[in-house]
Amino acid sequence: MAQRIIIDPVTRIEGHLKIEVEVDGGKVIDAKSSGTLFRGLELILNGRDPRDACHIMQRICGVCPIAHGTASMLCLDDAFGVKPPPNGRIVRNLIQGANYLQSHILHFYHLAALDYVKGPDTAPFIPRYEGDYRLPKAINDLAVQHYIKALDIRKKAQEMLAVFGAKMPHVTVFTAGGVTETVTAEKITQFRQYLREITAFVDDVYIPDVLAVAGVYGDDGFSIGTGCKNMLSYGGIRLTDEDDPDGQKQLFRRGRYINGQFLPVDEKKITEEVKYSWFNDSTTGKYPGEGMTEPAPGKKGAYSWLKAPRYEGTPYEVGPLARQIVNKQKEVIDLGEKGFSVLGRHFARALESGQVAHAMSGWLDQLVPGEPAFAPFNVPKEGSGVGLHEAPRGALGHWITVKDYRIGNYQAVVPTTWNGGPRDDKGQRGPIEEALVGSPVKDADNPIELVRIVRAFDPCIACAVHVLEVKGVSKEVKSFRI
Ligand code: NFE
Ligand code: MG
Numbered sequence: 496m497a498q499r500i501i502i503d504p505v506t507r508i509e510g511h512l513k514i515e516v517e518v519d520g521g522k523v524i525d526a527k528s529s530g531t532l533f534r535g536l537e538l539i540l541n542g543r544d545p546r547d548a549c550h551i552m553q554r555i556c557g558v559c560p561i562a563h564g565t566a567s568m569l570c571l572d573d574a575f576g577v578k579p580p581p582n583g584r585i586v587r588n589l590i591q592g593a594n595y596l597q598s599h600i601l602h603f604y605h606l607a608a609l610d611y612v613k614g615p616d617t618a619p620f621i622p623r624y625e626g627d628y629r630l631p632k633a634i635n636d637l638a639v640q641h642y643i644k645a646l647d648i649r650k651k652a653q654e655m656l657a658v659f660g661a662k663m664p665h666v667t668v669f670t671a672g673g674v675t676e677t678v679t680a681e682k683i684t685q686f687r688q689y690l691r692e693i694t695a696f697v698d699d700v701y702i703p704d705v706l707a708v709a710g711v712y713g714d715d716g717f718s719i720g721t722g723c724k725n726m727l728s729y730g731g732i733r734l735t736d737e738d739d740p741d742g743q744k745q746l747f748r749r750g751r752y753i754n755g756q757f758l759p760v761d762e763k764k765i766t767e768e769v770k771y772s773w774f775n776d777s778t779t780g781k782y783p784g785e786g787m788t789e790p791a792p793g794k795k796g797a798y799s800w801l802k803a804p805r806y807e808g809t810p811y812e813v814g815p816l817a818r819q820i821v822n823k824q825k826e827v828i829d830l831g832e833k834g835f836s837v838l839g840r841h842f843a844r845a846l847e848s849g850q851v852a853h854a855m856s857g858w859l860d861q862l863v864p865g866e867p868a869f870a871p872f873n874v875p876k877e878g879s880g881v882g883l884h885e886a887p888r889g890a891l892g893h894w895i896t897v898k899d900y901r902i903g904n905y906q907a908v909v910p911t912t913w914n915g916g917p918r919d920d921k922g923q924r925g926p927i928e929e930a931l932v933g934s935p936v937k938d939a940d941n942p943i944e945l946v947r948i949v950r951a952f953d954p955c956i957a958c959a960v961h962v963l964e965v966k967g968v969s970k971e972v973k974s975f976r977i
Pocket of ligand 1: 509556558559891909911957959
């Protein structure tokens with residue numbers, strides 16, 4: 496007889512996620528991923544000065560405010576018809592790079608590694624699922640030391656970010672047309688000092704640790720968590736000042752991978768479906784540029800505050816694995832089918848951290864002290880804009896409509912909405928749901944396979960549902976007022 500396992504909340508991720516699976520014969524036969532928090536940040540923007548969007552949208556999340564600030568800046572650049580000067584583009588990139596590094600290091604060491612590394616029997620290492628820790632003692636002990644070291648390195652990545660961003664989280668220098676920061680030789684030197692130490696940590700500690708875990712857990716780690724195998728990257732981190740409508744002149748290129756084919760992306764083919772989400776059914780299937788946020792708490796049959804984003808009606812995984820595959824990165828492509836897995840995702844994230852860190856050093860060389868980092872602009876009376884970006888967790892899009900110099904509509908479709916969203920109108924599961932199906936559960940009291948699968952996606956529910964926490968969803972949701 497099928498057995499139901501509910502993990503609520505899933506710990507060591509950002510935000511409130513509930514996972515519910517049905518297990519039969521020791522295998523998951525169905526899964527539901529529910530975002531149990533409503534936020535409605537998009538509604539807060541309506542009627543406001545469009546120039547404020549890149550500051551308000553950073554408040555979606557404390558982990559990736561940079562990603563939202565960046566998508567928003569790109570969206571405003573597009574709506575206002577302004578292009579940042581080289582210094583502005585590069586400073587934005589350096590801030591993004593610093594954010595990738597702190598985010599990926601945080602994810603591996605402080606969120607995911609404890610699924611593989613057995614910490615001492617004290618907080619924050621307990622409570623934990625017991626029974627499947629396979630690392631030899633010497634490697635395990637070293638990994639615990641690296642957990643501590645990673646706290647310091649992550650702090651330094653945030654400090655590095657603040658050299659040009661002024662503070663973290665929620666940097667103050669972001670604006671349409673570039674950044675409000677001035678580039679000086681002193682700041683370049685300061686940034687470079689941090690970057691050297693962090694790059695060495697990524698090369699000498701983070702990547703080797705991921706390989707060590709892969710070596711020991713590879714038997715099943717490269718086979719569980721397959722998912723939908725459709726991969727999407729909007730492309731991110733602009734490498735030139737030339738026009739790039741197809742998003743190809745970026746550190747991470749725009750594209751899709753589906754059924755063995757590499758295909759282009761047309762953002763007009765993105766929709767969000769809400770049949771299984773707590774939003775009004777009349778708003779389903781809309782292109783985000785015309786999207787709506789109309790909460791319908793308690794809607795029958797719905798089970799998540801996340802919408803279900805789709806490309807041509809099809810679910811896509813986003814994130815480091817998608818970026819590496821779309822960019823045809825040899826080490827990941829060479830994994831073949833094994834790449835679509837829990838360890839494939841950790842490997843792609845670590846590899847990407849090295850790519851970003853080494854690229855950043857070259858960007859620092861391109862900065863010209865004293866040159867402008869900002870281009871002036873006027874806010875149009877009417878207009879619209881799109882900002883497509885790659886956040887650490889994957890494809891992130893912002894869409895704005897300007898009406899009478901104010902924000903008429905603002906929509907964000909976020910990486911974890913792609914990955915962690917519920918079924919769509921056709922009943923197709925979201926990528927995390929799909930990745931759970933087929934997974935073995937050896938011990939229903941310690942379903943470690945399930946959290947390994949979920950955490951490999953590095954979900955962030957605060958981002959995904961985009962200020963209010965609702966506990967015990969089905970009852971208390973009804974008392975909720977917008
Ligand atoms: Ni809140 Fe985020 C990233 C964005 S995830 S962490 O990376 O955008 O959905
Ligand atoms: Mg949204």
